[in-house]
Amino acid sequence: MKIVDSLLQGNVRALAKAITAVENGLPEAEEILTALFPYTGKAHVIGVTGSPGAGKSSMVDCMIAYYRKLGKTVGVVAVDPTSPFTGGALLGDRIRMQEHFLDDDVFIRSMGSRGGLGGLSQGAKNAVRLLDAFGKDIVIVETVGVGQSEVEIMNVAQTTLVVLTPNAGDTIQVLKAGVMEIADIFVINKSDLDGAHTVKIEVEAFLHLKEKLKDKDEWDIPVMPVVSIKNQGIDSLCTSIEKHKAHLFSTDKWLEEQKLRLSREVQDMAALKIREHIFNELKNNAQWEQLLDKLYSKSLGPYEVVDYILDNFFNSVYDNRYK
Numbered sequence: 001m002k003i004v005d006s007l008l009q010g011n012v013r014a015l016a017k018a019i020t021a022v023e024n025g026l027p028e029a030e031e032i033l034t035a036l037f038p039y040t041g042k043a044h045v046i047g048v049t050g051s052p053g054a055g056k057s058s059m060v061d062c063m064i065a066y067y068r069k070l071g072k073t074v075g076v077v078a079v080d081p082t083s084p085f086t087g088g089a090l091l092g093d094r095i096r097m098q099e100h101f102l103d104d105d106v107f108i109r110s111m112g113s114r115g116g117l118g119g120l121s122q123g124a125k126n127a128v129r130l131l132d133a134f135g136k137d138i139v140i141v142e143t144v145g146v147g148q149s150e151v152e153i154m155n156v157a158q159t160t161l162v163v164l165t166p167n168a169g170d171t172i173q174v175l176k177a178g179v180m181e182i183a184d185i186f187v188i189n190k191s192d193l194d195g196a197h198t199v200k201i202e203v204e205a206f207l208h209l210k211e212k213l214k215d216k217d218e219w220d221i222p223v224m225p226v227v228s229i230k231n232q233g234i235d236s237l238c239t240s241i242e243k244h245k246a247h248l249f250s251t252d253k254w255l256e257e258q259k260l261r262l263s264r265e266v267q268d269m270a271a272l273k274i275r276e277h278i279f280n281e282l283k284n285n286a287q288w289e290q291l292l293d294k295l296y297s298k299s300l301g302p303y304e305v306v307d308y309i310l311d312n313f314f315n316s317v318y319d320n321r322y323k
Helices: 002-008 012-023 029-039 056-069 122-134 171-176 178-182 196-211 234-250 253-283 286-296 302-322
Strands: 044-050 074-080 106-112 138-142 159-164 185-188 223-225
Touching: 002 012, 002 029, 002 122, 012 029, 012 106, 012 122, 029 122, 044 056, 044 234, 056 074, 056 138, 056 234, 074 122, 106 122, 122 138, 122 253, 159 178, 159 234, 185 196, 185 234, 196 223, 223 234, 234 253, 286 302
Parallel strands: 044 138, 044 159, 074 106, 074 138, 159 185, 185 223
Antiparallel strands: none
């Protein structure tokens, strides 16, 4: 494909068009992703997650500057919440990172979450893969900031940063949540404010309890204080990110986790396709209305209807597409 060849040759316009294709699910999207898949796996993907207002975008802006000083190329996928009513998104992260837009070695793409579980749509995940194939050294994924459910980033990033802030009232809630289990590095942003030390103590206490359960070769999760609006602590944070990458390679975790991510991705994609095919089959099947009538009259229960659909509709979907 011409767009694939152009992308591999470093054409930024081709990259932008490819991301638009996968974001909108255009017919050529799957062909583009399949052709580029052999060229992926070289970028270091860094996930940045945390509650809204934690200063994630400002911190990512500082991280871009740090990596550019090292001569590394950077791609950013900044995910903003999608309205459940209009389907639109503000895409405000472009505003916070605008000083890098004139840098040819930085590519920033804002995307809506589009209802993706954990704040990441399949389009955002595919955009990460395209940036990787394009040859970016570092790909940063800033998630939408949906709070406790935001664990999907672990299936995309090799290093995940969980960003906390003092006096936000969310630390204990985050401590309870699964999002604590995905952190490779905890970042306390706005650490010049009162209450930052308290947040640090709470997180370290959590990590101390977790320490007793971990294996000897597991990564020691650091707690890094930063003040992103003053560009303080960013160098130390990025050094910790590199140390985490080195740890993954030294313990073979990099390959192990990559296999796990691919397994989860294929399962998720298969589930999405199966769901789409079944719904399309139902829309065009007269028996669907009859099933709804039986469900409404309570002559059949919801589980019985589901079993009937799987037994009678799924096989026809599979046969029509794959045989």
